Amino acid sequence: MSALLLGVTVLFLHFSEGARACMTLQTRPGHSNRPDPAAHIKLVVSDMDGTLLTPQKQVTHHTLNAITALRHAGVPVCLVSSRPASGIEMYLEALKLDTPYGALNGGSIFNPDRSLRSQLTLPTDIVQEALGLLQGHNIDAWLxxxxxxxxxxxxxxxVEPESRAIKQTPNIVPSFKTMLAGVGKITASSSNYDAITQQEAEIGALLKGRACVAQSAPFYLDITPLNANKGYALHQLADFYGIAPHEVACLGDMNNDLPMFKAAGMAIAMGQATQTVKDQAHFVTAANTAEGWSKAVTEYILPRAAKAD
Structure with a gap:
């Protein structure tokens, strides 16, 4: 059955012992050559879409239980997403989170009271250059x-599914000409997944050292300020709690999660993650269709949380 909580669907799922066993078999070590995972975890930083949420943008009962277990263990959970702030805030009450969070791939950090803590924006010349490149390939751009x-x-x-997902209506303008200042993120969207992947490589090479370019979904390419990535967000969130980045566990599924994988003491990839993401993870859990988030918390994070000071 399902319940609607403050506009966010919380899905209650029940699994047989056989299903639980299958989920266990899907959880395995990653293939990274990076140092061993941290022995002590004091903070969890998680991606949302493809990670914490199901493909239907739902939060399962098992995920809620895992967050509660972390809270009881004294381990806060912070969300970092390519979503704008409104797309994160719509879930906070349902998840019972009163922690800081990072929007726009981590370029905008918000305090628990939802006030802005820090913000990074793209230089206008980079915005113009990126928009020109996307327009030349007939790929839609959002600011x-x-x-x-x-x-x-x-x-x-x-546009319509994104509007539903983040509970926000876009401002439709005839041209971006007067909108180039104060841009925290450019998102390119296309149903041609190959084109998005190609532009990640091409625009990434052209803007190397000047901006961060990474896919946040097979159909989305995000362009953010050079330091506005989830690794930056992880450092900011760890600093909020006065802990070291190596005491943080993170979970994600897409290439834009890689900066926080590099920064964290433990990196966990979802079962449906890209191979690049899996290769950089300490562990690979089940997919977001099979309780991968809650399973990762139970198997990898909570045992180390119990050892934290």
Whole structure:
């Protein structure tokens, strides 16, 4: 059965012992050559879409229980997402989280009271250059400026589902000409997954050393300020709690999660993650369709949380 809690669907799932056994078999070590995972975990930083949430953007009962178990163990959970702030805040009450969080791939950090803690923006020349490159390949672009989402093509196939997902209506403008300042993120969207992957490589090479370019979904490419990535966010969130980054466990599934994988003491990839992400993880858990998040917490994080000071 399912329950609707403050506009966020919380899905209650029940698994047989056989299903639980299958889930266990899907959890395995990653293939990274990085140092061993941290022995003590004091903070969890998690991606949302493809990680904490199911493909239907739901939070399962097992995930809620895992968050409660972490809370009882004294381990806060912080969310970092490519979503704008509104797309994160809509879940906080349902998840019973009163912790800081990072929006726009970590470029905007918010305090528990939802006030802005820090923000990074793209230089206007980079915004112009990126928009020109995307336009040249007929790929739709969106701008995120503070709490504002700006688009030029309302007919884009991903506008409506994104609006539903983040509970926000975009500002439709005829041109981005007067919108170049204060941009925290450019998102390219296309149903041509190969084109998005190609642009990740091409734009990433052109803007190397000037901006961060990474896919946040097979159909989304995010361009953010050079230091505005989830690794930066992880450092900011760890600093909020006065702990070291190597005492943080993180969970993710896409290439834009790699900076926090590099920064964290323990990196856990979802079962459906890209191979690149799996290769950089300490552990690979089950997919987000099979309780991978709660399983990772139970098997890898809580045993180390119990050892934390």
């Amino acid at each position: 995120f400026r503070g709490h504002e989402w700006v688009i030029t093509n309302a007919a884009s196939p991903y």
